Amino acid sequence: MTILIVGAGILGLSHAYAAAKRGLKVHVFERTHTPLGASVRNFGQALVTGQPPGVMLDLARASRGIWGEWAQQAGFELKRNGAYLFARTEAEEHLLEAFCQGRAREHGYRAELLRGAELDALYGGQFNHHRAALHGLDDQQVYSREAIPALVQYLQRDLGVEFHFSTLVRDVKPGQVHTTAGSFKGAQVIVCSGHDYQTLLAEPLATLNPQVCRLQMLRVRPTIDLQLQHALLTGLSCVHYGAFADLPEAAAVQAEILRDSPYLDEHGIHLLISPTPYGELIVGDSHHYGSDPSPFNAEQVDNWMLQLCQDTLGCEVQVMERWQGVYGARGAKPFTWLPVAPGLSAALMQTGVGMSVGPAMAERNIARLLEEA
Template identity: 70%
Template structure:
């Protein structure tokens, strides 16, 4: 086994791993990244690519999302990533959903300076030639962005390699981590700093330390589709169903009426953790989802009934039928002690884990803050550190 020196070893080439590599490399550190797959295949490429500021709860997540927004814009320009910056549209379908959006705009949005506008009347009717006029209102999140994840992650790795001389070891399994040393199937590598971004794999590395967080895995059903009536969609789309899932809205008193409405009228949504998200791809297609099921492991079998619920929701929102062209199972780490954890495992060894599906929204900012803390530039990022 060979021994090679650098300033930082990163385990995992998903969004968190790449974020830490970028934050370190742009500071001039020599970085090596290890990924057991031949290309990123986990949560970071199975998602909607929505980098949302609007949905984040006030506090650390909102701060990280705002930091990440600027980092995404800069990286997109540097690396030539496909990015949509027209924002998001969250549609109110019912009076309860409209009431919540009104309360959010009048209170929390002003207090925490969310960049939003509430569209109604002609402003709503003028969107996409009236395609969404059957909704009561739309919250336009002006700071929200979308990235085409399945292409962006490999592009980002290539950019870090070419511009910042980050060395990638794909198809390489990390077998053991000790202070100053990482043992892999490609050899033994040494560095004073190691960051482990192992996603939803809680068993291969640092299993004992991670188990104390009691994390779970979330499985999601996802679709890629084409509209039968073409629409050059430039915004991420959500509905009022998301108001009971995203922290910016879910703890507002008005959210209780939406929960009651779902429970009474559409209990299948609650039972399957369904709330509608739609993201446009650069090729005129739509990524549609999603449902949520939690456990220590996730079975590989998707439910056609759940897919049909999501298709129905999407067709109602879009005002047109769709043709499904691809289906897959999303996955992410979930339900830890907070939205993320930064564990100082040993001297110079950190593990950084997301416990929500918001890695694309906050991951770049979290990498920036963690590397800054490792180098003594700032405090460790909240909310969970040990």
């Protein structure tokens, strides 16, 4: 059986892996010369701790193992020592306490709350100006700019996946794709075209009422040698991630944000920090939603994020690079498997956690196709 996949982002690559490891012949088509979309513009965080109980948590846990296999086989660095989420205020600390005492125990999240001497010991006391730190032990992080190309090379070299880069797919039909490199046939076509809702399958995708989320992001260098080896978040993320956002204690955190820093809510700002292998940090992010991403960044938004970053790190940073992240967002569900016709389907993420859940989501989709075949 031959599978034709449109898109070489994390969803396209995940579906290619799931199909190729089952012995299927796989072609992947990507319009750019290398993946340049959301999958390389992100933080590289594959978070388990932030996912809500249910299917998202299950997918994140299963994806964690797949990332481990990829890192070993493809040879890219995978930080498997977890992430730290810092409580800066009493309300944030109470929320993390409630999570650890309730939901974490009930659903088996591997997390521990550090305070006092344990917090003081973290990075030599660099973060002891916070009230507490939640250590999510299952959270992982990669440097996406290197990990995604390494994954492409592994799929080509070891699993025989054929990639067609710099190739625009003009049209898809059941079992067929028509491209600038010619037409191809296969038993199944899977469209994984990210936030592009207009080029392919525009009519069926429109029924999902999809939106696009634009994020402002930066790469910075700390003015001191932190030697940071963990991804970092703050209590601001608790009102964005489903593991925390619906807990009763989250209301006080949200109220605090609206009272003290309403601009953070207005621009969807919550701090994420990811170390690169080169002593730099990826910092963000903001969230602006609409049908089309604006090309214009607001310097004030960057300044707010930089201030949050410096407050969290306890040192100043120097900006090295700025860019936009863009991904599909705000569907009725966090992800969609859309069977358009026999032999033609689309896979979409409608939230920014494709790195966290995409690998296992693709496993389920490919298994479903083979059961139906």
